[in-house]
Amino acid sequence: MPDNGAVEAKPASTTTNGAAAETRRQRMRMLISALGMLPVLLILCIGFNVLSEGRFFTGQNLGIVLQQAAVNTVLAAGMTFVILTGGIDLSVGSILAASAMAGLTLSKVPELGMLWLPAALLTGLVFGIVNGALIALLRLPPFIVTLGSLTAVRGLARLLGADTTVFNPSIPYAFIGNGSLTLIPGVASIPWLSVIALLVILVSWLVLRRTVLGVHIYAVGGNESAARLAGIKVWAVLIFVYGISGLFAGLGGAMQAARLYAANGLQLGQSYELDAITAVILGGTSFVGGIGSIWGTLVGALIIAVLSNGLILIGVSDIWQYVIKGLVIIGAVALDRYRLQGSART
Amino acid sequence: MNDPILEMRGVSKTFFGIKALRAVDLTVYPGEIHALMGENGAGKSTLMKILSGAYRPDPGGEIRIEGRTVRIEGPLGGRAAGISIIYQELSLAPNLSVAENIYLGREISRSGLLARGAMREGVGPILKRLGADFLPSTLVAHLSMGQRQLVEIARALHVRSKILIMDEPTTSLSAAESERLFALIRQLRAEGLAIIYISHRMDEVYALGDRVTVLRDGRLVGSLDKPEIRADTIVRLMVGRDVSSFYKKDHDPEAGRGHPVLAAIDMADGGRVKGCSLIVHAGEVVGLAGLIGAGRTELAHLIIGASPKTSGRLELEGRPVEIRTPGEALEAGIAYLTEDRKALGLFLDMSCLDNINLAVLGRDAKLGWFLDRDKARERADRAFAGLSIRAANAGVSAGGLSGGNQQKVLLSRLLAIAPKVLILDEPTRGVDVGAKSEIYSIIDNLAKAGTAILVISSDLPEIIGICDRVVVMRSGHIAGEVRRGPHSPLAQEDIMGLATGMEHLDA
Incomplete structure (x- = not known):
């Protein structure tokens, strides 16, 4: 790339052209990185539809895909906040399990049963804030801290149900897990799980793109030392992003509990963190922080759901699904590298 | 005068339709310190990267070394042609020893095993010649910036380079280290090396330069011989206008x-x-x-x-x-x-707009949280106009700007408060x-x-x-x-x- 001086060096008449071309190129680059994997998602959908002889694009199947994408979308939204600051949260699967267990346990207590939903959210939030505090205040590496809580919180989740599966067939708010919001009676409806996921994406977008905090998150991920010198309270930003990731994991736990009427501290949410991270990276958020968008994450989560659904639909065996999904993760990181090359980081 | 060691004739380089270098003719003689000056973006780095083989020049130009036409291709092309470059950011591996760094990529091995002893002995004479006060076995991480520069020079001498290009070598050196470096550069000149010395600093060019070549907008605008080297002449060549009131002090x-x-x-x-x-x-x-x-x-x-x-x-x-x-x-x-x-200052991936507004986002915010985007845009536009920041618009990322414009963006952020x-x-x-x-x-x-x-x-x-x-x-x-x-x-x-x-x- 020529440096800016070379652009300025052009005679006056063409300088505006050069600048316009440069703007166009930047726009194009932004568009490509914003669109990111959307074309891939569309191609996958069309491809699966053709291979499954039209069984993919049916109202029922699309509903299933949206429902399957919901919990991962919520986790990935929280993960987006964390990865934008250059961190990582490996503990979301365990936090999801602990929150679901806490919620279900409380839901069986008479009188207090209705409080299970806020209890699940609070459980997630508290674990998230603990992660954030360890990272921000003790300056421990996020990978290590959340790797530790991945294990520790999993243990707590098992402890909560005395290592058994907790059932509650009459759990309040069960509709959020299995009900649908009717858009046009008898014609179109959308699962509540997907509505929640979409709301989470919208709120995340609002925070990241329309608030001061959002700019601070990007700033911390882009250059932490500069953020500190610019007067940004880096510790507060870090506690916030891990708190949000925990809160969303708690919400994911509540969604799972309502859907299954049950939770098991050992099995629930196992390796969910990997799907969430994959969705974020597929969505074009840079692993080193500072670059990325929540819409990309939504696309990434949908790609994962479409892949799972489509592979089942065309009858690919469970074993090969693993192989294919693994290759998708590597391909995503390769894309990340490629994308960084075009960025302004010098 | 003896025959030139390096001749560039009509060398151009175009990036995506933009001319970064326009038909540059440069002649360098052995035993000469040739200062290369010009504003940021004048084409100095492009020229250097062509000589190192990182860029391939546009067809039509010619590069001759010791009278023979050469094609410098690939990252090792420059070294093969006898050209070594010492970049501003030194390219040493701090976790390796001095000898290992000098031999990097050309390690001596005996039946597949690294011959550390032979390598240490191999670099001994060169370090001695350069007056190094450290051992071949010292880890580069333990050396000062000045000593690291010496290692870079030793590496260039070790591959028997005839042309040494130095890009702002004193940027991270103390005054004493700079003086030692100058003495060394003069010694290398006396030994017959041709040195292309890139610098912004007038005093260094005075002290060292036998000849000064000035680039502007990708063109070679002038070469001055020793007696003609004067600050006002050079500055006028560099900026293309008279800068009588360079330092401005009108305040009381x-x-x-x-x-x-x-x-x-x-x-x-x-x-x-x-x-x-x-x-x-x-x-x-x-x-x-x-x-x-x-x-x-x-x-x-x-x-x-x-x-x-x-x-x-x-x-x-x-x-x-x-x-x-x-x-x-x-x-x-x-x-x-x-x-x-x-x-420590800029967020290179963020827009100029965000960079400028960062310190006052909270003060400007609506309801204490939400960005006031109109205010932010106005502030950025005012900064662009007031400090004459040159970029396509405030939305472009700060990392793409030249050093001067980056500095003005950063300054705008501070002035906003x-x-x-x-x-x-x-x-x-x-x-x-x-x-x-x-x-x-x-x-x-x-x-x-x-x-x-x-x-x-x-x-x-x-x-x-x-x-x-x-x-x-x-x-x-x-x-x-x-x-x-x-x-x-x-x-x-x-x-x-x-x-x-x-x-x-x-x-």
């Missing part, structure tokens, strides 16, 4: 007798800063001079709360203030421009001549408007040109202060004397 230098705005009293950090006090008055530009490592940046960091202090207090407009973080400093009205804008005290740490480092003069005029206007300004700079002509008085630091202490006489300007000798501790010798 007597304003310093006004009310004190910032008083730092007995500041110490238990290490590099050992009890420093200084006062800056409203409308005054105070220079903070000293050698590299004297503790100037560290003192600034103490003032703005970027590092913890062990003692000292601050007074702002006569009232004591407690500042523990850079955020509190900004709230109090003390802004600090870092010396390292890429690592309308600071009472502005601390500028090396405000014109890595900034081209045109932008330099614009930054001086911004500083001058701020002083006129009553801002108290402290300028840390290693560029003495700059300090003398823009400051009303100069505080000099030496190894963690305030060594003294230099004021201008009624009719005499600040004296460079006085400042250097205080900085080096030799002020009593000529008294």
Whole structure:
């Protein structure tokens, strides 16, 4: 790339052209990185539809895909906040399990049963804030801290149900897990799980793109030392992003509990963190922080759901699904590298 | 004169339709130090990268080395043609020893095993010739910047390069290290090497250059022989216009007798800063001079709360203030421009707009949280117009701008808070001549408007040109202060004397 001086060096008449071309190129680059994997998602959908002889694009199947994408979308939204600051949260699967267990346990207590939903959210939030505090205040590496809580919180989740599966067939708010919001009676409806996921994406977008905090998150991920010198309270930003990731994991736990009427501290949410991270990276958020968008994450989560659904639909065996999904993760990181090359980081 | 070692004839380079180099003719002789000057973006780095093989020139031009036409291709092409380049950011592996670095990529092995001993012996004579005061087995991580430069030079000599290109080699060197480097460069010249020396600094070019070639807008605009090398001639060639009033100082230098705005009293950090006090008055530009490592940046960091202090207090407009973080400093009205804008200042991936507004986002926010995007855009547009920042628009990322424009973006962020005290740490480092003069005029206007300004700079002509008085630091202490006489300007000798501790010798 020529440096800016070379652009300025052009005679006056063409300088505006050069600048316009440069703007166009930047726009194009932004568009490509914003669109990111959307074309891939569309191609996958069309491809699966053709291979499954039209069984993919049916109202029922699309509903299933949206429902399957919901919990991962919520986790990935929280993960987006964390990865934008250059961190990582490996503990979301365990936090999801602990929150679901806490919620279900409380839901069986008479009188207090209705409080299970806020209890699940609070459980997630508290674990998230603990992660954030360890990272921000003790300056421990996020990978290590959340790797530790991945294990520790999993243990707590098992402890909560005395290592058994907790059932509650009459759990309040069960509709959020299995009900649908009717858009046009008898014609179109959308699962509540997907509505929640979409709301989470919208709120995340609002925070990241329309608030001061959002700019601070990007700033911390882009250059932490500069953020500190610019007067940004880096510790507060870090506690916030891990708190949000925990809160969303708690919400994911509540969604799972309502859907299954049950939770098991050992099995629930196992390796969910990997799907969430994959969705974020597929969505074009840079692993080193500072670059990325929540819409990309939504696309990434949908790609994962479409892949799972489509592979089942065309009858690919469970074993090969693993192989294919693994290759998708590597391909995503390769894309990340490629994308960084075009960025302004010098 | 003997035959040229390097001849470039009509060498051009086009990137995506933009000419970065236009038919450049450059001739370099053995045993000559050839200074290459030009503003940022004038084409110096492009030219260098063509010689190293990183870029391939447009067809049509010709490069001859010792009379033979060569094609320099690939990263090793330059080395094969006898050209070595020492970049500003040194390319050594700090975790390896000196010998291993010199042999990097050409290691000696015996039956597949690394022959460390042979490598150490192999580099011995060269290190000795260069007067190195370290061993071949020393880890590069343990060397000073000056010593690392020596390793780079040793590597170039070791591959028997005939042309050595040095890109701003003194940027991270202390004055003493620079002097040693100059002596070494002269020795290499005497040994018959051709040295292409890229620098922004006039004093170095005076001291070293046998010939000066100036690039502007990708064109070679002139070559000067030794007797013709004069600052005004070079600057005129570089900027293409007369710069009689390069340093701008229109504000009232007597304003310093006004009310004190910032008083730092007995500041110490238990290490590099050992009890420093200084006062800056409203409308005054105070220079903070000293050698590299004297503790100037560290003192600034103490003032703005970027590092913890062990003692000292601050007074702002006569009232004591407690500042523990850079955020509190900004709230109090003390802004600090870092010396390292890429690592500590700018967010290179973020837009200029966000970079400019970052410090005032919270103040401007609606309902305390939500961004006021109209205000932000207006502020960025005002900054673009007021500081003549040259970029397509405020939405482009800061990383794509030239050094001067990046510095102006960063400065805009600080000015957005309308600071009472502005601390500028090396405000014109890595900034081209045109932008330099614009930054001086911004500083001058701020002083006129009553801002108290402290300028840390290693560029003495700059300090003398823009400051009303100069505080000099030496190894963690305030060594003294230099004021201008009624009719005499600040004296460079006085400042250097205080900085080096030799002020009593000529008294």
